[in-house]
Amino acid sequence: MKKEKKVNEDINFRLKDCRGVDFRGKNLNDADFSDAILEHANFEGAQLRGANFHGANLREANLKGAFLLGANFREACLEDINFQEADMPNIDLCDTKLMGVNFSGANMKSANLQWANCHRANFENARLVQANLKHANLYRANLKNAKLIDSNLEGAHLRNADLSNADLQSVNLLNADLTGANLVGADIDSAAWPLSFGSLNISADEVIFTQLLYHALTIDCSKSKELLKIKAVRDIANSYCHAKSKTVGLSHRECYRELK
Numbered sequence: 001m002k003k004e005k006k007v008n009e010d011i012n013f014r015l016k017d018c019r020g021v022d023f024r025g026k027n028l029n030d031a032d033f034s035d036a037i038l039e040h041a042n043f044e045g046a047q048l049r050g051a052n053f054h055g056a057n058l059r060e061a062n063l064k065g066a067f068l069l070g071a072n073f074r075e076a077c078l079e080d081i082n083f084q085e086a087d088m089p090n091i092d093l094c095d096t097k098l099m100g101v102n103f104s105g106a107n108m109k110s111a112n113l114q115w116a117n118c119h120r121a122n123f124e125n126a127r128l129v130q131a132n133l134k135h136a137n138l139y140r141a142n143l144k145n146a147k148l149i150d151s152n153l154e155g156a157h158l159r160n161a162d163l164s165n166a167d168l169q170s171v172n173l174l175n176a177d178l179t180g181a182n183l184v185g186a187d188i189d190s191a192a193w194p195l196s197f198g199s200l201n202i203s204a205d206e207v208i209f210t211q212l213l214y215h216a217l218t219i220d221c222s223k224s225k226e227l228l229k230i231k232a233v234r235d236i237a238n239s240y241c242h243a244k245s246k247t248v249g250l251s252h253r254e255c256y257r258e259l260k
Helices: 204-215 222-228 232-245
Strands: none
Touching: 204 222, 204 232, 222 232
16 A cells, blocks of 8 residues: 655745645645645645745645635646635636636635636635636536625636526626526626627526516617517516515615516
8 A cells, every 4th residue: 555655844845746745734834835746745624824836736636625825826737636615715826727626615705816727617615705707717617606796707708607506796797708607596686797699598597587687678768668568578577676676775676666
């Protein structure tokens, strides 16, 4: 049976070969792992505040439950890494390759994933509040039940992504490509919705459909007036109005008037 390598007390691992090393639960705050080989290394539950992983090879490493505030992963190889339930607020993963990475249940508040390649990445139940995902590649990514409140997804590639039951309140989706995405059960209140080809052919539920229909029918034009004459259409749109008026404050209730 292959023995695991043991970690020493030194926190300078720059350029070192640490393949398969067991760092579980270690205090490695401010450690230098720049350009190190860390394939299959185990950092589960480790303290890695301010750690430097610049240029390191972390392919298939395990960072489950690790504390990563202020850690630097610029130009690191992170393919198929496990960040499950990691605490990584303000993490900078700009322009990194994150294909197949597991972020499920991770705290990624205010994370920077601008231009990151997150193809097939798993963000299920992750907390991405106020995160920057501008122009990120999220093709076939799993964002099920993720909290993305106030996040920036401008220009993001979300084709065939799973956003079911995700919280997308106040999210910026300007120019995002949602073709084939699943938004069943998602909350898009106050989101900037793309009105380009990228919002065609999505999967959604009746809540989102009635929400978009209601807003369309409030536009003062001849076509909306024609549709409002059809009782069935009016009733569908008003089902959103009735539901919404129960959840907003008194000052906003007048905005959600029944269409007639």
